[in-house]
Amino acid sequence: MFPDAALDRFAARVRALPEKRRAWTWRLIRIGLALSAGAGTALAHPPFGVLVGLLGYPLLMILSERSDTPRGAFWMGWLAGFAYFFIGCWWVAEAFFVNPEQAWMAPFAASLLPAGLGLFWGVACALYRRFAPIxxxxxxxxxALFCAAEWLRGHVLTGFPWNPAGATWRAGGGMSQFASVVGVxxxxxxxxxxxxxxAPLVGPGAARGRLISAGSGLLVLAAVGLFGAVRLAQxxxxFTDTVVRLVQADVKQETKWSPEAYRSIVDRYVALTGQPAARTPDVVVWPEGALPASANDVFVSADATAMADALRPGQILLMGLARGEADPSAPEGARYYNSLFALVDEGGPGLRIAAVYDKHRLVPFGEYLPLGSIMTAVGLRSLVHMPSDFSAGPIPAPIRVPGVPPVQPLICYESLYPGFTPGAAGRPDWIVNASNDAWFGATSGPRQHLNLASxxxxxxxxxxxxxxxxxxxAMIDPWGRIVQNQRLDPGVAGVVDAPLxxxxxxxxxxxxxxxxxxAGLLAALAISLFAGRRPGLWPLTSPTRLRPRG
Structure with a gap:
């Protein structure tokens, strides 16, 4: 077929080069293609949406199977993964510019994170090269191997499930709807x-089998899109009778912890909370870590009175704050939690704490230090500016406050994880995602986070x-779409009053x-490893063993 002929002509030109130059040329070409595969798949994700970048997956498969050894395939996968996670996660460096004394760490964060995450892709490609069947x-x-590695990436050391391949499709669109059946x-x-x-279009075997492979893949994608179109059409x-007010005060992270800014931040949230509305909201939601203080201090200060004055009797305030709790068994005599409080205005002074949710899934190196005792012993805790860790809360469960439908809190990073919210028994009526994306400024990070949460x-x-x-x-409907006119973009201070x-x-x-x-993972492994090694059992191509080229 044409791709093979074109590649053969190109290969002939390279083979005509002197031996030493030829080896370096092949190496550089392969490195460039691997980086291109990772970059392409990263750019396919929102907010970029360059879907042609999905061709990076077949390109990575070809590079892996045409490596001389599993080690060579590992480096192809690692390079592709590095490019993918560098483009998808470069915004983590922005967090280190919030405090000038930490800015020197930004290049290390932007490079070490993708270098570590790329290992998962490298191992998947090495295993594929080792066991690739007929x-x-x-x-x-x-x-199967690639997605198994991606699942592990989402679970090892609490996991980092940022931008799995399934989230390439914009949440709320037709292709994304199949996640209601199989998950992301x-x-x-x-x-x-x-x-x-x-990928088999560029490889050995009968033309019929290669075309059937490509056609089958396109048909599956078309079927997924058709399912989504029908689901959205239906x-x-x-809406319920509950009205939710989302408060966005536009507090920049670089000024948030300045003592001079504290009063203006409190006043801003209080003013937005008490802003008149055509219908008084039943629930007011503030973001994660809304105020630059701990709950232990806020709730015994005059600020609690100001917050109560901004609410109406019966209103409920959901707000994120860090809190400390005495615990003699803890290293410092106390444990610290990243929490969401449900506060009720009962018409008296102050607010009553009706429920507390403590964040269960913590961010490695952001909220806790993995292998903390070892890291502390060698002095790395001071290096990453983490005087103490947050503690993980109990297994997530919905909070129930009279007068409001049961709600499952997800604090920031927790919205990346599938399966966090009870889906059958104990199912809540809605999810509240209190997050702090201010760390990442005007980058692609907050937009990707919105897509993943949806x-x-x-x-x-x-x-x-x-x-x-x-x-x-934003208020997001059960199909992953932002409800019309119920969104506040970056740089805007205001409120959204949205019926739930x-x-x-x-x-x-x-x-x-x-x-x-x-089930799909096991079926794919069984079919590929069993059928692919028995000539005649899967007669789509000749039983010639795939061999690497170059």
């Missing part, structure tokens, strides 16, 4: 397998009320979780 079924093995990891398996199915957005609405069939200090705050959408019926993913993903 014929086009090797596509299934590549997709299942959608990742479908996305990688369907696009990698193009979507009936209905997948939790699709998976669970629950609306999400999302509040951040600097944007993007009704949840859908329990979704298949809500009922079964990642069962479909694991």
């Amino acid at each position: 014929g086009v079924v090797r596509v299934l093995l590549f997709a 990891y299942g959608l990742s398996l479908i996305t990688v397998a369907s696009t990698a199915a193009l 979507a009936e957005l209905r 997948y939790r609405a699709i998976e669970t069939g629950l609306p999400i009320a999302r509040a951040t200090p600097t944007g993007i705050s 959408p009704r949840p859908t019926a329990v979704t298949p993913y809500g009922r079964w979780g990642d069962a479909f993903f694991f």
Whole structure:
């Protein structure tokens, strides 16, 4: 076929070079292609949306299988992963510019994070090169190993599930709706397998089998898109009687902890909370860490009175604050939590704490130091400016406050994790995502975070009320779409008064979780490793063993 002929002509030109120059040329070409594969797949994600970048998956598969050894395939995967996570996560460096004395760490954060995460891709590609079977079924093995590595990335050391392949599709669009059945990891398996199915077009075997592989992948993507289009066409957005006010005070992180700014920050939140409305909101939501103080100090100060004065009797304030709790067994005699408080105005002085949710899934190096005792002993704790760790809260569960539908809090980073919210027994009516994206400024990070959080609405069939200090705050419906005119973009201070959408019926993913993903993973592994090694069992291509080129 044409791709092979073109590659053969190019290879002939390279082979005509002197031996030493030829070796370096091949090496540089492969490095460039691996980096391009990772960059392409990263740019396919929102907010970039360059979907042609999905061709990076078949390119990475080709580079892996044409490596001389599994070690060579590992480096192809690692390079692609480095490019992918550098483009997808470069915004982490922005957090280190908030405090000038930490700015020197920004280049290390921007490079070491993708270098570490790229190891997962490298291992997946090495295993694929080691076990790649005969014929086009090797596509299934590549997709299964790759997505298994991605699942591990989302769980090792509490995990970092930023931008899985399935989240390439903009949340709320047709392609994203299949996450209501298989979750974002299942959608990742479908996305990688369907696009990698193009890889056999450039390889050995009968033309018929190669074309069937590519055609099958495109048909699967078309079927997923059709499912989503039908689901959205049948979507009936209905609202409850509950009105939620999302408060976005546009407090920049670099000025938040200045003592001179404290009073103006409190006044800003209080003024926005008490802003008149056509209908008094039932619930007011402030973001994570809304005030630059701990709950232990805020609730015994005059600020609590000001907050109560801004509310109406019966209103509930959901606000994020850090808190400390005495614990003689803790190293410093106390434990610290990143918490969300449900505060009720009962018409008297101050506010009553009706419920507290403590963040369960903490950010490594941001909220706790992995292997903390060892890191402290060698002096790394002071290096990363973490005097003490936050403690993880109990297993997440909805909070229930009279007068308000049961709600599942997700604090910041927790919104990245599928399966956090009960999908059947104990299912809440909505999700509140209190986040602090101010750390990452006007970068792609907050927009990607919004896209990832919106997948939790699709998976669970629950609306999400999302509040951040600097944007993007929004009311998200159960299909992952931002409700019309219910959004505050970065750099805007204001409120959104949004009627709370009704949840859908329990979704298949809500009922079964990642069962479909694991079933697909096992099926792909079984078919590729069993059928691919038995000539004639899968007669889509000749049983010639795939061999590396170059």
